[in-house]
Amino acid sequence: MALRRKLARLWQVLFQRSRLDRELDEELRAYLNDLIEKKIAAGADPAAARREAMLEMGGVTQVRADVQRIRIGAGIDALWHDIRFTCRTLVRKPAFAVVAILTFALGIGANTAIFSVVNETLIQPLPYKDSSQLAFVWADSTAIGYPRGPLSGPELKDLRQHGTMFSAFDAIWGSTSTITGDGDPQQMRIGFVTTLFFDTLGAQAFLGRTFNDSDSGDRAPGVLLSWALWQRRYGGDPAIVGRSINVNGQPTVVVGVMAADFRLLFPPDASVPEDLEAWLPFWNVTEGLRRQNFLRVIARMKPGVDLAQAHDEVSQIAARISREYTDYGSRPRAFNLVGLQADGAREIRPGLLALLGGVAILLLTACLNVASLLIARAAARTRETALRLAIGASQAQIVRQCLVEGLVLAIAGGIAGALFAQLSLRVLLALRPPALSRLSSAGIDGVVLAFAAGTALFCGILFSFAPMIEVFRTDVIGGLLGSIRRVGTARYRARVVLVTLQIAFGLVLLIGAGLLMRTFIHIQQLDPGYSSGRILAFRLSPPADASESQIVTNDFHRRMQSELAALPGVTGVGAVSHYPFDNIPNWGSPYLSREGQEPGTAIFADFRSVSPGYLETIGAQLLEGRFFSEADDNTSGRPVVIVDDLLAKRSWPGESAVGKRIAVDPAVTGRDDRRRWATVIGVVRHMRIRSLVEDLTDQVYFSIRQVPRPTSYVVRAAGDPTALVASTRDLIRKLEPQVPVYDVRLLDSYLEAPRSVKRFTMQLALAFAGVALVLAFIGVYGLVMYSVNTRRYEFGVRVALGAQSGEILRLVMREGILLLSAGIALGIAGAAVTGRFLESQLFGVSAVDVPTYAIALAVIAAAGLLASWLPARKASVSNPLEIIRTE
Amino acid sequence: MARQTELLKGTLDLLILRALEVESRHGLGVAERIEQVTRGAFVVKPGSLFPALHRLEQQGFIDGEWTVSPAGKRAKAYKLTAAGRRQLTAEKKLWARIAEAVGLMLGEQEG
Numbered sequence: 002m003a004l005r006r007k008l009a010r011l012w013q014v015l016f017q018r019s020r021l022d023r024e025l026d027e028e029l030r031a032y033l034n035d036l037i038e039k040k041i042a043a044g045a046d047p048a049a050a051r052r053e054a055m056l057e058m059g060g061v062t063q064v065r066a067d068v069q070r071i072r073i074g075a076g077i078d079a080l081w082h083d084i085r086f087t088c089r090t091l092v093r094k095p096a097f098a099v100v101a102i103l104t105f106a107l108g109i110g111a112n113t114a115i116f117s118v119v120n121e122t123l124i125q126p127l128p129y130k131d132s133s134q135l136a137f138v139w140a141d142s143t144a145i146g147y148p149r150g151p152l153s154g155p156e157l158k159d160l161r162q163h164g165t166m167f168s169a170f171d172a173i174w175g176s177t178s179t180i181t182g183d184g185d186p187q188q189m190r191i192g193f194v195t196t197l198f199f200d201t202l203g204a205q206a207f208l209g210r211t212f213n214d215s216d217s218g219d220r221a222p223g224v225l226l227s228w229a230l231w232q233r234r235y236g237g238d239p240a241i242v243g244r245s246i247n248v249n250g251q252p253t254v255v256v257g258v259m260a261a262d263f264r265l266l267f268p269p270d271a272s273v274p275e276d277l278e279a280w281l282p283f284w285n286v287t288e289g290l291r292r293q294n295f296l297r298v299i300a301r302m303k304p305g306v307d308l309a310q311a312h313d314e315v316s317q318i319a320a321r322i323s324r325e326y327t328d329y330g331s332r333p334r335a336f337n338l339v340g341l342q343a344d345g346a347r348e349i350r351p352g353l354l355a356l357l358g359g360v361a362i363l364l365l366t367a368c369l370n371v372a373s374l375l376i377a378r379a380a381a382r383t384r385e386t387a388l389r390l391a392i393g394a395s396q397a398q399i400v401r402q403c404l405v406e407g408l409v410l411a412i413a414g415g416i417a418g419a420l421f422a423q424l425s426l427r428v429l430l431a432l433r434p435p436a437l438s439r440l441s442s443a444g445i446d447g448v449v450l451a452f453a454a455g456t457a458l459f460c461g462i463l464f465s466f467a468p469m470i471e472v473f474r475t476d477v478i479g480g481l482l483g484s485i486r487r488v489g490t491a492r493y494r495a496r497v498v499l500v501t502l503q504i505a506f507g508l509v510l511l512i513g514a515g516l517l518m519r520t521f522i523h524i525q526q527l528d529p530g531y532s533s534g535r536i537l538a539f540r541l542s543p544p545a546d547a548s549e550s551q552i553v554t555n556d557f558h559r560r561m562q563s564e565l566a567a568l569p570g571v572t573g574v575g576a577v578s579h580y581p582f583d584n585i586p587n588w589g590s591p592y593l594s595r596e597g598q599e600p601g602t603a604i605f606a607d608f609r610s611v612s613p614g615y616l617e618t619i620g621a622q623l624l625e626g627r628f629f630s631e632a633d634d635n636t637s638g639r640p641v642v643i644v645d646d647l648l649a650k651r652s653w654p655g656e657s658a659v660g661k662r663i664a665v666d667p668a669v670t671g672r673d674d675r676r677r678w679a680t681v682i683g684v685v686r687h688m689r690i691r692s693l694v695e696d697l698t699d700q701v702y703f704s705i706r707q708v709p710r711p712t713s714y715v716v717r718a719a720g721d722p723t724a725l726v727a728s729t730r731d732l733i734r735k736l737e738p739q740v741p742v743y744d745v746r747l748l749d750s751y752l753e754a755p756r757s758v759k760r761f762t763m764q765l766a767l768a769f770a771g772v773a774l775v776l777a778f779i780g781v782y783g784l785v786m787y788s789v790n791t792r793r794y795e796f797g798v799r800v801a802l803g804a805q806s807g808e809i810l811r812l813v814m815r816e817g818i819l820l821l822s823a824g825i826a827l828g829i830a831g832a833a834v835t836g837r838f839l840e841s842q843l844f845g846v847s848a849v850d851v852p853t854y855a856i857a858l859a860v861i862a863a864a865g866l867l868a869s870w871l872p873a874r875k876a877s878v879s880n881p882l883e884i885i886r887t888e
Numbered sequence: 889m890a891r892q893t894e895l896l897k898g899t900l901d902l903l904i905l906r907a908l909e910v911e912s913r914h915g916l917g918v919a920e921r922i923e924q925v926t927r928g929a930f931v932v933k934p935g936s937l938f939p940a941l942h943r944l945e946q947q948g949f950i951d952g953e954w955t956v957s958p959a960g961k962r963a964k965a966y967k968l969t970a971a972g973r974r975q976l977t978a979e980k981k982l983w984a985r986i987a988e989a990v991g992l993m994l995g996e997q998e999g
Contacts, residue, residue, distance in 0.1 A: 006948050024954075025938075028915065028964045035916045035963075059935050067939045073946055538968060 007073055015081075016072040029061055039537065047710075050354055062392075079398070083405040091409070097378060100247070101371045105460070107772060108367030109418025113445070114425040115360045115452040115765075119353050120448055127266055127342050130203020131301075135341040136308065137271070138170070138298040138315060140334065142605065149270055149337075150605075152296045154289035156322060157195070160298065163318045166306040171198040172296035173265075175273045175586040177711055179542055180629055182247040183234060186739060188542045188711055189278040190267070190585060192486070196282050199225075201301050209242035209257030216256070216282040223256035224248055225280040231258045248281065261865040268344050271297045272586035291326060291599075292600075293670050312338040341650060342655065350842040352762050354600045358838060359513055360779075363769045366506045366776045368460045369499045371410065372467035376492050376499075379403075379468030401470055407465020408458070415457030419445065422453065432761055436657050449715055467495065493788065497820065500780040504824025504865060505831055507777035509772070511857035512832040514770035514844055517763040519853055523845035524759055528753070529581070530688035532620040536721040536748035538580055540713045541733065541740050555706050557737075559631065563800050564736060565716055568728050573717035575615025578608075578710035581690040582751040588710075592701060593664035593676065594652035598672055606648060607691070607698050608667060616643070616685060618717050619748075625649075626659040626683030633682070634706035641704060645687040648699035658684045665701060667708045679703075693755045694844050715748060722747055762842060781868035785817050789876040806877035811875050817869020818869035821862060829854065844855055892975050901949075902983060903930065905968065905976040908950060915941060941966060949975050966972030 033054055038051035058064065069075060084612065091098040126132040140150040152160075152172070160170045161776055174193045181187075199211035207228065226235075235241050245252045259280075267273040286296070302311045315338045323333035323508040379386070386399060413865050423445055516553065543557045557578060566574045579585060591603030613629040623648055633641050642663065649658035687696050705712065718725050726745060733742050789796075798811050836848035846853070907913065907921040918941070919932045919969045944950045949972035968976070 007946070010946055024964070026944075027962065029934070029938070031961065031963045032915045034940075034961075035914075039916075057933070059933055064934050064938050068933060068942050071943045071946075744957045 010072075011074045014072045016872070018078065020070075022065075022069075025065060025344055027468045029058075029064060033058055033061070043606065044392050044728070064809050072239045079401070080405065082407060086402070087409045097374060098410070098413075101374050101410050102417055104367045104370045104374075104776065104779075105410060105414030105457075106417035106421050108364035108433065108460070109415050109453055109457055110421030110425055111360050112364050112456055113418060113422035113449060114145035114429055115353075116452050117422065117426055117428065117449040118443055118809070119357055120446075120452070121444075122353060123350060124448070128262070128264070129341075131304075132342060133340070134168075134302045134304065134306075135202070136140075136300045136302060136311065136338050137268070137341050137344045137466050138300055139337045139339065140294060140319075141337050142335075149268075151294045152298050152336070153291050153294045153476065154283075154286040154296065155291045155688075156294075156542035157298055158287035158313070158320055159322055160300070163321065164314060164870070165302070166303055166311050166314050167300050168203040168303050169197060169301045170298055171195045171201045172298045173273055174200060174283075174284075174295050175277065177281070177585060178249050178281070179250055180234070180246060180279075181250065187234070187743070188540060189230070190274050190276065191279045191281055192273065192277045193283050193286075194280050195286060197301075198280075201299060204259070204263055205265075207260035208239070209255055211253070211259075212280075212282045217284065218253055222251075222253055222282055222284070223644065224253045226258045227257055227280075228259055228261040228263070229276070229277075230278040249490060253281075267297065267341075273297055274584050274586070276584070286780060290670055290672055290799060292672070295669065299341065308338065308340055339431050349758065352758065354457075355839050355842055356430065356762060356765055357512075359510055359766055359769045360833070362506050362510055363773055364456065364460065366773050368464050369503045369506075370776050370780055371414075371460075372464035373496050373499045373503075375407065375410075375464060375468040376496050380492050380787070392842070394676075404465045405461065405673065406468075408461045411457045411461025411464075414461075418457065419450065419453050423447075425525070429765075451761045467499070467729065468492075493791075496784050496787070500777075500784045501827060502822055503773075503777045503780040504821060504861060505827035507773040508825060508828025508857060508861045509831045509835055510766070510770040510773040511860055512828075513835070513839055513855055514763070514766035515848060515853040515857050516836070516839060516846055517759070519846040519850060520755070520842065520844045521759045523758055524693055527689075527693055527845075529690075529693060530622065530686045531750040533581065533752050535718050535720075535722050536619065536746070537716045537718060537725050537729065538713065538748045538751070539716075539742050540711070540743040541742050543740065551706075551709055554709055555634055558612065558712060561714075561733070561736065562614065564732055565714070566614075568716075568725065568732060570725060571716055572717050572719050573614065574714065575618040575794075576612035576712045576714050577615050578610040579704065579714070580713055580715075580748060582728045582754055583713075584754075587696065588669070590666050590669045592648075592699075594648075594661070596633055604648075604651065605698055606665075606701045606775075608665070608669075608701050608703065609690075610667075610703045610708045610710040612705045614713075615705075616702070618715050621688060622686040624684045625657060626681070626684055628683060629702075629704045629706075631706070633667065633704040637646045640677055640707060641682045642679040643683040643685055643702040644681050645685055645700040645702075647687050647696060648701065649681075649684045651699065663701070667703060689707075693752070713744075730808050756813050759844075774861065777861065778864045781817060781820060781865050782871060783815060784820065785869045786872040786875075788816060789813055789872045793876070809877040810836060810873045813873035814869055817865060817873070820869070821865040824865070825858060829858070832857075899983070900932065900936060901944060902976070902979045903932075904937075904940055904944060905949060905972055905979065908966055908968045908972070909976060912953075912965045914955075914963040914965045918966065944972070946973070 005441045036054040036057065037047070037050050040053055041047055045053065053592075072078070127135070128137060138152060139148075140152050140156075141148055142150045151174075157170055157172050159518040160167075164170060172195050176191055176193055177643060178191045196212040196214055196217050200213075204211065206225065208231075209225075211225060212223065226241070231241060238244075241255050242257060244255050246255060247253070264275055265273055266275070266278065300311070300315075302308070319334045319336040387751055389399065390396075402791065419863075422474055426445065445512065541561075542555055544728045562574050562576065565571060579588065587607060588609070589605060591605050593600065593601075593603050611629065612634070613631050616623070616628050626643070629641070633639075642665070643665070644658060648663075652658070652663070654659055658681050662678045663679050663681065666672070666676045669673060685702070686702060689696065690700075691697050716722070716725055716729060730742055730745075733740060796804075799809065800806070832854070833849055840848050903922050903926075904918055907918045907925070913921060915934070919937055921932075922930050922932050924964060941950070941952070945952050945966070948969060950966045951969050952964045952966050953960055956962055
């Protein structure tokens with residue numbers, strides 16, 4: 002009953018306000034009339050009675066306002082009124098509104114875009130079932146330079162047997178296979194998996210099924226196709242499941258097709274390419290060789306098990322393996338267990354967090370700008386505020402008005418910011434480096450929108466407090482009678498602080514961007530030990546009959562290489578098993594460098610097979626001995642290798658490496674009896690083929706005529722390498738019509754991948770810094786302009802008293818320079834502190850790099866000086882008499 | 889006087905309800921009634937009266953109704969509702985207890 006009454010009342014207040022007010026007025030008028038009549042009846046003359054009654058009433062407007070204020074929903078009503086009022090004033094001064102909303106939209110938009118990336122890569126779970134239970138098992142072989150190595154089949158078996166905290170252990174191995182039939186033969190990136198690998202991930206097939214235990218038997222193996230391969234090679238044939246296709250010359254039944262959005266999001270050093278084209282089941286993988294380490298093992302922890310406990314158990318299993326098997330010699334096995342999500346984001350997390358920090362500073366700068374604008378506006382409205390206070394507005398009302406104003410701006414800015422975020426996300430995705438592949442599914446979803454809304458509201462409240470600074474001190478009389486000069490010093494001081502901070506933040510971002518830029522330039526200029534410029538790269542698979550014997554294969558490649566070398570415009574030709582930064586799995590194994598060396602102490606090396614001419618073509622630097630010749634083939638009976646200087650120095654310090662012997666197992670079987678001794682014929686400078694910024698592992702180069710591998714060609718051009726594409730294709734078609742040529746790219750493009758992340762962060766940081774610079778410029782300009790306006794009278798008097806225009810200019814510039822100096826000092830301190838968080842992103846440049854600081858400082862100083870010179874000039878050329886007259 | 893009413897703001901509701909206990913009155917009538925009964929101790933100015941009347945009406949303790957006087961003038965008269973009557977009884981009891989407590993306190997101080 003009471004509630005219904007109140008609701009009815011609320012309805013009236015909100016929607017029948019004018020009727021309520023009319024009735025109230027009538028009631029008050031009746032009261033006044035009654036009072037007058039009473040006084041007349043008591044003997045007063047009508048005029049006096051009226052005056053007395055009015056006095057007693059104490060202001061009808063005031064009473065009316067008091068009644069209105071106690072009404073239910075009066076707050077909502079007043080809020081609505083404030084909102085309408087704010088919108089009207091904003092529309093009346095569109096320039097202010099546009100600048101404020103755009104500034105804010107920029108800040109919110111950039112933040113939202115970066116946050117959506119962070120959300121996708123660091124916050125959102127991986128697209129697997131209960132992905133928080135998934136973990137990666139690494140073999141820690143730091144001692145031999147391989148901290149994140151693979152495991153062997155028997156070790157997988159041990160984990161399965163002894164792991165009580167896990168519901169499953171499964172493994173994958175990235176490899177290549179050839180598909181024949183249905184068109185050109187094709188070399189494909191495939192993943193060998195344990196049968197329940199997909200079940201453990203919780204991934205379903207789009208068509209057919211994934212593997213199950215029936216696939217591990219003796220019968221013909223099944224193959225699981227990726228969506229891309231199914232579309233490309235089989236035209237999305239819906240009847241593909243159950244068909245037999247030729248994989249490595251063997252008929253293989255297609256058991257299923259994975260969905261288009263299925264991706265393996267493993268860390269890059271797992272050598273499990275994201276774009277695997279098909280999967281085959283392992284056959285009896287757990288019965289393999291104990292020391293043949295090639296498996297990338299994923300684990301699913303039982304519900305409720307935490308990572309630390311699980312890690313302990315895995316470590317204990319490794320310790321047990323080391324005790325039970327002598328194969329490992331003096332070097333015990335150690336396993337690390339890391340969350341799949343954390344591991345996948347390992348490389349990009351620091352970069353992303355640095356970007357998020359940068360963009361947060363940008364948002365702060367944008368907020369400072371809007372706050373500064375609001376203060377300026379509040380200053381211009383001092384008289385209005387004083388008037389409102391004088392006619393009975395409470396301070397709470399003024400505060401509410403300020404808040405509403407801030408929030409209206411924030412909401413408008415937030416909406417514009419969300420649109421801007423959508424746009425900038427598209428740009429981000431276009432620029433996205435391959436290492437951020439997970440990004441492609443980043444989007445503006447509920448979480449991101451909530452983030453944007455939350456940030457907008459927070460900032461809105463924050464900056465709407467700015468103009469309130471003087472509300473509580475507004476001297477009503479002074480505000481009404483005096484000029485702006487008499488109030489507003491607190492506001493001016495507040496703006497000084499805001500603008501100083503803007504300059505400081507701008508400088509921090511400029512320095513950050515500068516450091517990232519120097520890093521990128523540094524990486525770009527690094528000498529990786531070879532030169533990838535002007536080289537065309539392509540792969541080809543020799544015809545099936547050529548793979549039958551190595552002699553035939555060698556003849557095929559010899560002929561191919563000499564024909565290619567004879568093409569006009571070609572200055573060098575070679576073939577290699579892996580390009581630098583290739584997207585096929587790494588190849589390598591431990592080697593022995595002395596007779597009688599205990600196998601457990603063997604150091605890991607990367608293996609590459611190269612043709613005679615390859616090292617010359619890519620410009621490897623020969624330090625000792627000789628390059629390969631065509632004589633170093635399988636008929637020579639003498640296995641030879643070229644090693645890098647790291648291996649040479651480690652194995653034979655102070656001695657010549659040429660003529661020494663190392664024991665290697667190119668088949669990477671892990672069996673000691675499969676090792677063979679090879680003679681070192683040359684030493685080349687270490688080539689950075691897996692990391693641009695550090696020397697990772699020792700390198701062993703085999704002659705591809707002795708150790709054959711799938712072959713990738715390099716052709717160095719005298720001029721533009723793309724001009725060779727057509728002639729190369731024509732030549733190969735003429736020589737071997739059946740041989741497919743694929744992955745035709747510039748060798749440079751392979752090196753782009755490691756550079757692209759740095760390029761990406763640099764581009765973003767530059768964009769942030771640019772925006773912050775503009776904001777700082779606007780901030781300084783606005784403040785100095787404001788100060789010039791308030792001091793017009795003073796300047797007028799000064800000029801009238803004989804001051805030269807140069808003096809006025811100096812006076813104003815001094816103010817700008819003071820602002821700048823304070824901001825720069827603060828900014829340098831800020832950059833020195835925040836630089837530490839950027840350190841992981843830097844290479845070849847110190848976080849307190851003096852030239853970078855100097856350039857950033859010069860840029861911001863130039864912008865600041867220009868921003869204060871413009872209003873200063875205006876002040877110095879204005880006519881003093883005119884100013885004095887208008888004041 | 890104004891200061892007095894200000895101080896005793898909490899009691900204004902009680903006084904208004906009491907003034908309407910017997911018959912309905914319009915605004916000025918309520919003010920006059922209070923002044924008359926308290927022998928001029930409380931002068932309720934419109935600035936306090938009207939917000940209080942409207943608040944009480946909103947709370948459902950009194951009901952405002954537009955009436956036409958014999959002279960043909962429209963006026964809003966307030967009358968006590970059933971809820972208002974209950975509220976008056978409760979407030980009277982509360983007031984008696986406060987008065988008694990304050991009286992005791994003052995008595996003890998003096999003795």
